[in-house]
Structure formats: structure tokens, C-alpha cells
Amino acid sequence: MITFSLFSVNIPILYRELLIVKNDEGAVIDNITYLTGNLTFEDSERLNYKWELDEKKNLYFQHDDIFGWFSYTGLNPNKNNTLRIMSFGNSWTTNHAKIMYEECGPKLKEFLRGSISGCEPIYKFPSEFKNCSEFLVEVEQHLEVFKPDYAFHMTRSVNIGNNYTDDFENDPIYQSILNETRYMVKHIKHKLFILNSIPSVDRQVIKHLTEYLKNNVSKDEIDTKMYMSYDKHVAATKRYAQLIKDCGSKCELIDYYDFFHPNGIKTYRYYDENGLLYMTPGSHLSSWAFEYLRPFWKHFCANKIV
Numbered sequence: 001m002i003t004f005s006l007f008s009v010n011i012p013i014l015y016r017e018l019l020i021v022k023n024d025e026g027a028v029i030d031n032i033t034y035l036t037g038n039l040t041f042e043d044s045e046r047l048n049y050k051w052e053l054d055e056k057k058n059l060y061f062q063h064d065d066i067f068g069w070f071s072y073t074g075l076n077p078n079k080n081n082t083l084r085i086m087s088f089g090n091s092w093t094t095n096h097a098k099i100m101y102e103e104c105g106p107k108l109k110e111f112l113r114g115s116i117s118g119c120e121p122i123y124k125f126p127s128e129f130k131n132c133s134e135f136l137v138e139v140e141q142h143l144e145v146f147k148p149d150y151a152f153h154m155t156r157s158v159n160i161g162n163n164y165t166d167d168f169e170n171d172p173i174y175q176s177i178l179n180e181t182r183y184m185v186k187h188i189k190h191k192l193f194i195l196n197s198i199p200s201v202d203r204q205v206i207k208h209l210t211e212y213l214k215n216n217v218s219k220d221e222i223d224t225k226m227y228m229s230y231d232k233h234v235a236a237t238k239r240y241a242q243l244i245k246d247c248g249s250k251c252e253l254i255d256y257y258d259f260f261h262p263n264g265i266k267t268y269r270y271y272d273e274n275g276l277l278y279m280t281p282g283s284h285l286s287s288w289a290f291e292y293l294r295p296f297w298k299h300f301c302a303n304k305i306v
Contacts, residue, residue, distance in 0.1 A: 041210040044275035051277070051286045058287060059091065061098040066091055069114045072101055077109040083305060084110040086148040088121055088139050089155035092195065095284040096154050099294065104301035112146055114139060120155045124176045143187040150305060151188045156283060157197035160239055161232030174239050178246055185250040196255040197236035199227035199268055203281045210275045223267035259293065
């Protein structure tokens with residue numbers, strides 16, 4: 001399992017564009033010490049709002065559609081860059097594309113992504129979910145033709161946590177993802193990386209975070225208000241854990257658990273001490289989150305994509 005360790009992370013340097021936010025006096029907030037150490041809740045509100053507006057811009061990285069199939073350009077294929085990766089899933093696939101391109105791109109010959117709303121392609125949905133069923137066929141076809149060195153199943157869990165039972169041999173959802181995964185890895189040269197589940201967020205709680213903090217609502221209470229369908233999340237993590245065992249060496253989890261549990265706290269925490277959000281109201285990771293995750297992805301691409 002690939003995990004995020006807070007102990008290896010220094011304060012990140014943000015993209016310059018993220019710092020163009022003005023305070024009440026009209027001064028531009030552009031000092032990283034101020035940004036990370038002396039923010040007011042009003043400052044955090046402005047930054048969170050900016051990152052909410054930036055959400056679609058980040059999702060539209062190099063392309064004018066969040067969904068569908070796209071090969072990223074600007075790579076530098078040469079005799080030393082022979083690796084091909086394929087990322088597929090729901091909108092979290094495009095949410096992660098920019099950070100993966102920036103950190104893994106220098107090693108890549110090709111980077112193909114495919115995404116669709118609300119589907120998890122390693123789960124063979126019942127036939128009434130026509131869009132998901134058709135997309136799974138597309139994923140299989142692209143794997144067969146593209147034959148990636150590495151593939152990534154990058155999704156926010158939606159249905160894999162449904163109707164849980166720990167009798168995996170008689171669990172139709174688990175058997176579906178196991179059979180589909182076994183088929184997929186036949187067409188992947190090295191490994192399939194699977195992003196582990198995290199709980200979905202409540203859009204209204206996200207939007208009112210700084211209000212809660214200003215009113216001294218406890219962080220543990222905010223945390224439990226902020227995420228939804230926790231039981232389904234737990235069920236999805238259990239199925240993924242079993243899947244990694246049954247898949248063997250060709251499957252590996254990418255897990256953000258430590259990132260969302262700083263200093264050993266028991267709840268998922270989707271914001272930092274200043275009230276800067278790691279999640280957007282649209283249930284995607286924010287620009288701020290990816291800067292904290294950048295050391296993880298830098299290490300991942302250096303050591304796993306070889």
C-alpha cells in the first residue's frame with residue numbers, strides 16, 4: 001500500500017496563481033509564512049472560494065471536457081521515455097490528472113485518461129446502469145489496445161460500498177470487482193494502482209466551515225458533520241483490502257488515510273488549522289490539498305513508475 005506520511009512533508013510552496021487573493025485593504029496575500037501561519041478565517045474564506053472557482057479549471061487540464069478519453073500532450077518521448085500509463089474512473093481521474101502529469105510526466109511516453117460521471121469501472125454495474133456498463137467496455141478495449149505499463153483506477157467511491165457482507169465468496173459486488181480486476185491486469189504490464197475510498201463530503205458543511213470555526217464548534221463535531229455515507233466508505237475500504245490480497249502483486253492501493261488523519265486524530269479532517277479546505281463543494285480535492293500531496297506524488301513517480 002502506498003500511503004501519505006506527514007512526517008516527510010515540509011510546508012509546500014503554492015502555485016503563484018493560488019496566492020492572488022486580496023485582503024480588506026486591497027493588499028495581495030502572497031507570503032507563504034502569512035498564508036500558512038497567520039490567516040484569519042476571512043482570509044481562509046477568500047482562498048477557499050477562489051479554489052472553489054478554480055475547481056473546473058483544474059478539471060479541464062489540457063482539455064475542454066471532464067469526461068471521455070484524452071491523451072495528454074507535451075510529453076517528451078525519447079529512447080529513455082518508454083513508459084505508458086492509463087488512468088480511468090470517474091471525475092477523480094481528471095481531478096488527479098494535473099498532479100500526475102507534473103510529477104510522472106518527465107518519465108512518460110504516453111498518458112491516456114478516460115473518465116465518466118459516477119462510475120467505478122472495476123465494478124461491472126447491472127445492465128440498467130447503461131452509461132457505466134458501456135464505459136467499462138471502453139476501458140477494457142483501451143486496455144487491450146493501449147497495453148499500459150501502469151494503470152490507475154482513480155475514483156471517489158460511489159457504489160462499491162453498497163450492500164456489504166464480509167462473506168466475500170458470496171458477495172456479488174466483491175466478486176464482480178475481483179473478476180473485472182483479474183481481467184484488467186492481464187492487459188497491464190506491471191501494475192494496477194487503485195485509489196482507496198474516502199468518505200464523501202456534505203456540500204453545505206464545506207461551504208460553512210469557517211462559520212463553524214468562528215463559532216467555536218469543535219473540530220470533531222465538524223468532521224462528523226462534513227462527511228456522508230460513512231458506513232459505505234468503510235465497506236468499500238474492506239472490499240478494496242480483500243481485493244489487493246486476492247489480486248496479488250499486480251495490484252496496489254494508493255491510500256490518503258494519513259493525510260486526512262493528521263497527528264493521529266480519529267476522524268477524517270478535510271481542512272487544516274487555518275480552515276483551508278482540502279475538499280471542494282464539488283467533492284474533489286482542492287488545489288491546496290494537491291500541494292500537500294505533491295511530496296507523496298513526487299516520491300510515488302520517482303519510485304513506483306520505473
